[in-house]
Amino acid sequence: MTRSLVIAPQWIGDAVMTEPLMRRLAARGERLTVGAVPWVAPVYRAMPQVGEVIEFPFQHGGLQLRERRRIAKEAEGKFDAAYVLPNSLKSALLPFLASIPKRVGYLGEARVGLLTHRLKNPKGKPPMVAFYSALAGEAGVEGDRPQLQLPKEEISAALERAHLPSGGFYVFAPGAEFGPAKRWPAIHYAELAKTLPLPVVLLGSGKERELCEEIAQEAGGGRCINLAGKTSLPDAFALIASAKAMISNDSGLMHVAAAFGVPQVALFGSSSPEHTPPLNDHATxxxxxxxxxxxxxxxxxxxxxxxxxxxxxxxxxxxxxERVRSLLQ
Structure with missing residues (x-):
């Protein structure tokens, strides 16, 4: 059996979109270990194909060479292949320093000597799921769709902690890490919440708590439960998986909802659904x-x-x- 190390992206949405690649690699007998930063690691724990998740102590920006050398030394001799999903030079360093024989990735930034199997970067902005799946070196990647799974007991425990019934609430994810040009206005979220027949759970990071509080205050009447920054990522996943429907911007949590097959309305502005669509039959x-x-x-x-x-x-x-309300299933 091939022992493979996967270097994960550093964004939740990108991590979700790598699941079809994990599925392809596991199906051909590769034993998968994923190296991921802590805020992305829970995504891979919701992929049954992944045998182990190693949490990397890396942050956005900076080479952090000392830590990469330390982890590479621990990984020496343990892997036969590595798949480097980000395009950065630093993401390819660890497999190189660990002397993993087969190192697969896109050409990226100055990585010719670091990778043994190099794919040319496609022009423009291709669909990201196919972009990642192509690293398996197989045909037919265009139809791949991400799927996440959580044990029923984890979902039940998360609902109990939040004092919520399964299917008895909507989820709003009004944030978008990239910036304001991807965010539907807070006042629109609040006006939508006023028209829905069930409570609304607001999810996001701690940085989005103030935004979610603004929505909750404007909606009034206790219609919104602001859990932004108050839940673990696995609990947020469980709440999304249990929601009647989810409304969000183009964000990481949008892709989480799609991978759980939750009915959803996804709102795009500055970005393109041709590049990062929610791959979900129940998505609008x-x-x-x-x-x-x-x-x-x-x-x-x-x-x-x-x-x-x-x-x-x-x-x-x-x-x-009004338009979004009309689209809810």
């Missing part, structure tokens, strides 16, 4: 760039900017709460 995407009835056309989208370069963010502001 709203993107005004693709709406022929929306005038004047949004020729500026997708801009992929953190803040709207034109200062209006029409791509999100003009998606009305």
């Amino acid at each position: 995407v709203v993107w005004l760039r693709d709406d022929a009835a929306y005038q004047p056309p949004l020729d500026c989208a997708p801009c992929f900017q953190r803040d709207c370069p034109l200062g209006h963010t029409r791509c999100l502001y003009d998606i009305t709460p």
